[in-house]
Amino acid sequence: MPIPIESLEVAAYTIPTDEPESDGTLKWDSTTLIVVHVQAGGQIGMGFTYCHASAAKVVDDKLRTVTVGSDGLSVERNFQAMWRRVRNMGRPGIASCAISAVDIALWDLKARLLSVSLIDLLGGVRDRVAIYGSGGFTSYDIFKLKQQLCGWQAQGISQFKMKVGRQPDADLQRVGAAREAVGPEARLFVDANGAYDVKQALTLGTRFCDLGVTWYEEPVSSDNLSGLKLLRERSPAPLEIAAGEYGYDVFYFRQMLENEAVDVLQVDMTRCGGVTAFMKANTLCEAFSVPLSAHTAPAIHAHVGCCSPAVRHVEYFHDHVRIEGMLFDGVPELEQGTLAPDRSCNGHGMTLRMKDAERFRISY
Numbered sequence: 001m002p003i004p005i006e007s008l009e010v011a012a013y014t015i016p017t018d019e020p021e022s023d024g025t026l027k028w029d030s031t032t033l034i035v036v037h038v039q040a041g042g043q044i045g046m047g048f049t050y051c052h053a054s055a056a057k058v059v060d061d062k063l064r065t066v067t068v069g070s071d072g073l074s075v076e077r078n079f080q081a082m083w084r085r086v087r088n089m090g091r092p093g094i095a096s097c098a099i100s101a102v103d104i105a106l107w108d109l110k111a112r113l114l115s116v117s118l119i120d121l122l123g124g125v126r127d128r129v130a131i132y133g134s135g136g137f138t139s140y141d142i143f144k145l146k147q148q149l150c151g152w153q154a155q156g157i158s159q160f161k162m163k164v165g166r167q168p169d170a171d172l173q174r175v176g177a178a179r180e181a182v183g184p185e186a187r188l189f190v191d192a193n194g195a196y197d198v199k200q201a202l203t204l205g206t207r208f209c210d211l212g213v214t215w216y217e218e219p220v221s222s223d224n225l226s227g228l229k230l231l232r233e234r235s236p237a238p239l240e241i242a243a244g245e246y247g248y249d250v251f252y253f254r255q256m257l258e259n260e261a262v263d264v265l266q267v268d269m270t271r272c273g274g275v276t277a278f279m280k281a282n283t284l285c286e287a288f289s290v291p292l293s294a295h296t297a298p299a300i301h302a303h304v305g306c307c308s309p310a311v312r313h314v315e316y317f318h319d320h321v322r323i324e325g326m327l328f329d330g331v332p333e334l335e336q337g338t339l340a341p342d343r344s345c346n347g348h349g350m351t352l353r354m355k356d357a358e359r360f361r362i363s364y
Helices: 054-067 075-085 091-113 118-122 142-154 168-182 198-210 225-234 250-258 274-288 298-305 318-327 354-358
Strands: 007-022 027-040 043-050 129-134 159-163 187-191 213-217 240-243 264-267 292-294 311-317
Touching: 007 054, 007 318, 027 054, 027 091, 027 318, 043 091, 054 075, 054 091, 075 091, 075 274, 091 118, 091 274, 118 274, 118 298, 129 142, 129 187, 129 298, 142 159, 142 168, 159 168, 168 187, 168 198, 198 213, 198 225, 225 240, 225 250, 250 264, 250 274, 264 274, 274 292, 274 298, 292 298, 298 311, 298 318, 311 318, 318 354
Parallel strands: 129 159, 129 311, 159 187, 187 213, 213 240, 240 264, 264 292, 292 311
Antiparallel strands: 007 027, 027 043
16 A cells, blocks of 8 residues: 655765865765655665755755655655656766765665665675775875774774875876785775876876786776776786776666776766665676675665675775764674674664754755
8 A cells, every 4th residue: 555755854964074085076065965855654775976956956956856655665756757847957977976865864764664674675795894994095195094094904904995086197106005004915995086097097007917916907997888898808807907987877877887997987876876786787797707896885785785696895985984973873883894784673773863964054
């Protein structure tokens, strides 16, 4: 029997970083969080995305009208209705992030209405999911870089990612320092955020491999599928090419896989369409025999990571780990390099601490 959605609320929050940060192509000093709550049948579902505040306006102006009054149990139907609603405003980008936040809230709501955990609703394939520590910003000096990596290692993390690309001439020195910090056995990843051209990326990739790097993320722009494929084919065997974080729908992921552009596909459900789209991306990865890595937002990705056979690991991204710990209750706890969501809780089990978040609230 349908359970109509009674209300939808959205809010935007901008949280300063703990210090200015940069990667190979961008600098930032804050992160904006969009949080959506939907209510039906005496239960409230919560979802969120990390995006520009204008995504909140899309939720208000476009998605509310097709969500409120619809069946809280019919998530796929609601997903399709939201997809159609933004057709003429430009679906990739801001609109798909807005849809993602609502879709996550709808899945949380459905699980709560059925009194099951989100993992049990989707069908778990594992109890915990591996993570890798992610940060190592190009704004960090060598001391700060080593300090962060060693701090993660002390928490039981054995896989680490750092940023490269802002000063290519210094990248080998920084990666060498990182390897020295974590030791020879740890897995070390680098992320250029599309900063290199193809020839630069190929030359540096070989040198990174000599330092034991096994993951080479966005060595060139993720829009350059032929460049990514060339790097896949010519890089030393241990070095995997990863990209996909800017995929805003499953069609983008299909193109990456059909073009054989990546060894590992990155998917971000706070951008690509929420739980609904993430699970479809997992099916694509299974069909193409390509592993999937969940991009950032670890507290929420831990849940789908436990339900998706193709998932290798979840990115334990410094900024989002900090925000999720500051503002949410029910965040999965880190244990020896893994996250294990609490399946005794209905839904994803997370709630926003409204009072703590209020000081960061912004208008949109």
